[in-house]
Amino acid sequence: MNKKLLLLPGDGIGPEIIAEVRKIIAWINENAELNIATEEDYFGGAAIDAYGVPLRDETLDVARKSDAILMGAVGGPKWDNVAYDIRPEAGLLKIRKQLDLFANLRPAIVFDALIDASSLKPEIVKGLDILIVRELTGGVYFGEPRGIEDLGGGERRGVNTQVYTTSEIRRVGKVAFEIARKRKGKVTSCEKANVMESGKLWREEITRLHGESYSDVTLEHMYADNAAMQLCRRPSQFDVIVTDNLFGDILSDEAAMLTGSLGMLPSAALGAPGSPGLYEPVHGSAPDIAGQGIANPLATILSFAMLLKYSLESVELGEKIEAAVQTVLAEGLRTADIMVDGCTKVSTIEMGDAVIKALAS
Amino acid sequence: MNKKLLLLPGDGIGPEIIAEVRKIIAWINENAELNIATEEDYFGGAAIDAYGVPLRDETLDVARKSDAILMGAVGGPKWDNVAYDIRPEAGLLKIRKQLDLFANLRPAIVFDALIDASSLKPEIVKGLDILIVRELTGGVYFGEPRGIEDLGGGERRGVNTQVYTTSEIRRVGKVAFEIARKRKGKVTSCEKANVMESGKLWREEITRLHGESYSDVTLEHMYADNAAMQLCRRPSQFDVIVTDNLFGDILSDEAAMLTGSLGMLPSAALGAPGSPGLYEPVHGSAPDIAGQGIANPLATILSFAMLLKYSLESVELGEKIEAAVQTVLAEGLRTADIMVDGCTKVSTIEMGDAVIKALAS
Ligand SMILES: CC(C)[C@H](C(=O)O)[C@@H](O)C(=O)O
Numbered sequence: 001m002n003k004k005l006l007l008l009p010g011d012g013i014g015p016e017i018i019a020e021v022r023k024i025i026a027w028i029n030e031n032a033e034l035n036i037a038t039e040e041d042y043f044g045g046a047a048i049d050a051y052g053v054p055l056r057d058e059t060l061d062v063a064r065k066s067d068a069i070l071m072g073a074v075g076g077p078k079w080d081n082v083a084y085d086i087r088p089e090a091g092l093l094k095i096r097k098q099l100d101l102f103a104n105l106r107p108a109i110v111f112d113a114l115i116d117a118s119s120l121k122p123e124i125v126k127g128l129d130i131l132i133v134r135e136l137t138g139g140v141y142f143g144e145p146r147g148i149e150d151l152g153g154g155e156r157r158g159v160n161t162q163v164y165t166t167s168e169i170r171r172v173g174k175v176a177f178e179i180a181r182k183r184k185g186k187v188t189s190c191e192k193a194n195v196m197e198s199g200k201l202w203r204e205e206i207t208r209l210h211g212e213s214y215s216d217v218t219l220e221h222m223y224a225d226n227a228a229m230q231l232c233r234r235p236s237q238f239d240v241i242v243t244d245n246l247f248g249d250i251l252s253d254e255a256a257m258l259t260g261s262l263g264m265l266p267s268a269a270l271g272a273p274g275s276p277g278l279y280e281p282v283h284g285s286a287p288d289i290a291g292q293g294i295a296n297p298l299a300t301i302l303s304f305a306m307l308l309k310y311s312l313e314s315v316e317l318g319e320k321i322e323a324a325v326q327t328v329l330a331e332g333l334r335t336a337d338i339m340v341d342g343c344t345k346v347s348t349i350e351m352g353d354a355v356i357k358a359l360a361s
Numbered sequence: 362m363n364k365k366l367l368l369l370p371g372d373g374i375g376p377e378i379i380a381e382v383r384k385i386i387a388w389i390n391e392n393a394e395l396n397i398a399t400e401e402d403y404f405g406g407a408a409i410d411a412y413g414v415p416l417r418d419e420t421l422d423v424a425r426k427s428d429a430i431l432m433g434a435v436g437g438p439k440w441d442n443v444a445y446d447i448r449p450e451a452g453l454l455k456i457r458k459q460l461d462l463f464a465n466l467r468p469a470i471v472f473d474a475l476i477d478a479s480s481l482k483p484e485i486v487k488g489l490d491i492l493i494v495r496e497l498t499g500g501v502y503f504g505e506p507r508g509i510e511d512l513g514g515g516e517r518r519g520v521n522t523q524v525y526t527t528s529e530i531r532r533v534g535k536v537a538f539e540i541a542r543k544r545k546g547k548v549t550s551c552e553k554a555n556v557m558e559s560g561k562l563w564r565e566e567i568t569r570l571h572g573e574s575y576s577d578v579t580l581e582h583m584y585a586d587n588a589a590m591q592l593c594r595r596p597s598q599f600d601v602i603v604t605d606n607l608f609g610d611i612l613s614d615e616a617a618m619l620t621g622s623l624g625m626l627p628s629a630a631l632g633a634p635g636s637p638g639l640y641e642p643v644h645g646s647a648p649d650i651a652g653q654g655i656a657n658p659l660a661t662i663l664s665f666a667m668l669l670k671y672s673l674e675s676v677e678l679g680e681k682i683e684a685a686v687q688t689v690l691a692e693g694l695r696t697a698d699i700m701v702d703g704c705t706k707v708s709t710i711e712m713g714d715a716v717i718k719a720l721a722s
């Protein structure tokens with residue numbers, strides 16, 4: 001099987017962690033029934049420096065012809081002062097919108113070996129395995145009208161528009177229900193239907209979709225503020241959470257932090273079946289440690305495992321990589337961010353090598 | 362000193378917990394240099410049942426002529442099916458807007474005696490004392506246009522508008538900076554300036570206000586998603602958080618839950634100096650335990666303590682009540698929601714009596 005992959009290392013530690021995945025790709029091309037051809041381009045701040053824009057149309061063209069995209073990380077203080085619509089993050093919003101990547105999958109998983117890293121008590125987070133499905137191409141991130149208006153006399157007015165349509169809600173709802181069916185069979189849908197009509201529509205459409213096609217799945221509605229509470233109180237009550245772009249941004253980050261190991265968490269952004277998905281670690285570009293060879297490549301490696309499963313029809317290979325990550329953790333190998341007494345501190349490169357060794361054995 | 366107080370017990374456990382404050386008011390009228398005259402009315406679901414609307418204009422008139430308002434709790438499954446704009450919560454939004462209560466103060470405090478109730482590790486939350494200042498009369502809660510539109514062919518569109526002006530941002534910013542000055546001198550301002558122009562305006566105006574009048578206070582900006590993470594990772598990094606209506610709703614609930622003791626947390630909603638403030642516990646109406654006499658009245662009692670301090674010019678009395686609450690906790694008295702082995706379980710009424718006894722001694 002031949003597949004095409006676009007690598008967008010991006011900024012900060014991005015290039016270092018993507019380099020470790022490149023080693024795994026070489027191993028796959030050598031040892032598995034899958035052949036992955038890669039292309040690579042600048043993205044984010046690196047693309048601003050090279051081309052003056054965070055995402056070139058040429059890059060988008062290559063992305064469209066690829067089976068999947070793997071991204072490192074985006075942004076950094078170096079680009080804090082660039083104009084609002086060419087900042088590194090603008091590239092992220094553009095690629096999501098242009099490739100219609102409407103479903104963001106954000107797993108929050110607690111790895112037994114790393115449970116002590118959580119600020120929550122071990123008995124609260126043991127075995128935690130939540131998946132947040134965040135709508136990614138609609139809502140207040142993209143709604144019009146938007147902007148800042150000068151009202152005169154020193155007074156200004158900033159406006160954004162939160163908007164969702166029936167079909168936008170249904171397509172992301174479907175993703176959540178389908179995935180829940182293969183998991184524990186429960187979906188919690190979050191909005192603020194008590195104060196926002198867009199949330200009221202969200203609740204009604206999710207309820208209707210559930211009644212039409214997914215009544216075997218348990219559906220629960222929860223206000224977003226209560227969800228933020230419940231995540232912290234008893235996170236194990238959740239299986240799949242489906243929510244809009246803005247609430248999803250906040251709740252998925254909160255859920256990620258519950259695990260204590262941001263350096264371990266992958267993510268996927270999916271569009272319509274058959275279109276290329278975008279995969280990236282949840283952590284940021286960590287400019288403070290960039291170039292030191294100490295970044296944790298595991299979230300990127302796990303993002304690549306998701307990519308194999310969801311976009312390259314290679315579920316087994318993806319699971320093999322996930323198992324390899326478990327193995328290196330069980331062996332006590334740790335990069336600096338997850339290091340604890342009694343474990344062995346390794347570099348980015350050593351961690352990548354260890355995963356390959358575990359894969360090969 | 363004569364003061365006028367409006368009591369709005371509301372729904373569920375509301376009447377039971379307000380009854381305990383009424384005992385404290387009687388004690389004050391008997392024993393202190395303050396005379397509090399109270400009026401009382403239905404609010405929320407109770408007002409829907411009695412009058413067909415969650416908040417009557419007559420109630421608003423009384424509220425305007427009062428020095429402060431103390432509310433119990435609002436809502437419950439009984440009213441889940443009432444129309445969108447006469448549901449119990451609509452009363453809450455109306456009173457906030459009509460009294461121009463633009464600054465919501467939400468303390469998140471960990472009581473030493475209750476530290477084990479938190480799902481976070483004790484070393485992470487020990488001594489925690491955060492104050493969230495949430496903008497309460499603007500943003501997406503009130504922005505126009507809003508509504509659900511029928512697009513035909515089964516397709517609908519839900520819209521809300523997030524909008525902030527310079528003066529709305531400045532007045533709530535001032536409240537945050539003034540309070541921070543009397544605390545640890547740090548303000549963290551939260552928005553999503555990286556994706557929303559309304560957040561960009563928020564950041565710019567808070568920065569300008571800080572430069573003009575509050576450069577003795579430390580100002581930090583943080584994206585709301587990162588704030589949701591940091592609250593869970595290392596909450597002690599925060600002193601005062603200032604944020605908009607929607608982010609404030611979510612972040613203040615998350616912060617409240619960090620403490621583990623929702624039954625203990627008070628809140629205040631303040632308008633322009635001299636106008637009546639509204640005080641209420643953070644917890645909900647808990648319809649499942651209503652009428653059983655087991656609800657925890659302490660959050661309402663602490664809300665009343667805030668009321669004395671912020672609206673009735675009685676800081677000393679407010680502090681005396683706070684000290685009395687510490688005393689009953691130290692004595693090991695606990696309502697069911699905060700009960701642990703080795704403590705003494707008490708009813709709502711017994712807890713109120715114990716606070717009065719501590720006040721009197
Ligand atoms: C960088 C930013 C634009 C982005 C977002 O808000 O979506 C980030 O927080 C994320 O979740 O991927």
Ligand SMILES: CC(C)[C@H](C(=O)O)[C@@H](O)C(=O)O
Binds near residue numbers: 225453454
């Ligand atoms: C009940 C609801 C309208 C309200 C809000 O969203 O503001 C509540 O969550 C709160 O924080 O007081």
